[in-house]
Amino acid sequence: MNAENALRRRLLLAATAGLVAGAALPGTAHAASAGSSVVEPDIDSTATWGARAASGTISTLQYRPSKIIVHHTVSPNTTDYSRAQAHSHAHWVQNLHMDKNGWVDTGYNFLVSRGGWITEGRHGSLRTLTGGTTFILGAHTSGQNTSGIGIANEGSYHDGATPPAAQWDVLVTLCAYACTKYGIPASQIYGHMDFGDTLCPGVIHEMLPQLRSQVAARM
Numbered sequence: 001m002n003a004e005n006a007l008r009r010r011l012l013l014a015a016t017a018g019l020v021a022g023a024a025l026p027g028t029a030h031a032a033s034a035g036s037s038v039v040e041p042d043i044d045s046t047a048t049w050g051a052r053a054a055s056g057t058i059s060t061l062q063y064r065p066s067k068i069i070v071h072h073t074v075s076p077n078t079t080d081y082s083r084a085q086a087h088s089h090a091h092w093v094q095n096l097h098m099d100k101n102g103w104v105d106t107g108y109n110f111l112v113s114r115g116g117w118i119t120e121g122r123h124g125s126l127r128t129l130t131g132g133t134t135f136i137l138g139a140h141t142s143g144q145n146t147s148g149i150g151i152a153n154e155g156s157y158h159d160g161a162t163p164p165a166a167q168w169d170v171l172v173t174l175c176a177y178a179c180t181k182y183g184i185p186a187s188q189i190y191g192h193m194d195f196g197d198t199l200c201p202g203v204i205h206e207m208l209p210q211l212r213s214q215v216a217a218r219m
């Protein structure tokens with residue numbers, strides 16, 4: 001099953017189960033008429049993808065984040081769009097951050113795979129997002145970790161490569177959900193390079209105006 005179909009199926013299931021108020025299916029007439037059309041995306045928790053335990057204390061900040069900061073992970077631009085690959089990527093990032101950077105856990109709060117699967121990054125990020133009142137202190141953007149959550153896209157977008165459609169669509173969905181849960185305006189979605197001397201998130205940075213407008217349309 002490709003990721004777009006997977007997302008559509010999940011949305012259908014959520015709508016059928018009455019879990020999503022005014023659930024909006026992409027490309028259907030329902031989307032425009034729904035008063036509260038933001039969709040709760042499927043996010044594979046650290047337990048689901050089998051993360052290592054954190055090596056130290058993870059801090060929960062007792063307030064809401066005021067921004068989202070988008071990254072890319074500079075991993076290979078794989079054409080494996082499976083959920084298994086999303087889990088492999090989550091492990092790769094966690095290992096890099098713990099073993100090379102010496103951090104307690106994955107630095108990002110969430111990751112979006114090229115196939116459109118979302119994985120939780122730092123432990124607790126999913127639980128706190130669902131709660132909507134607190135968030136987990138990450139390690140992704142110098143000076144901004146106490147005010148923003150970090151969402152990283154699998155892949156490397158430096159050399160003209162753009163994110164696959166499934167990845168982009170799920171990024172929009174996740175951002176819209178996080179913005180709604182935390183009361184963050186879509187205008188407060190940034191790229192890593194807005195806050196530091198980095199090329200991250202590559203071409204995705206040029207796509208941020210489009211991301212903000214698509215997120216705003218989903219809220």
Ligand SMILES: [Zn+2]
Nearest residue numbers: 071072192200
């Ligand atoms: Zn970054």
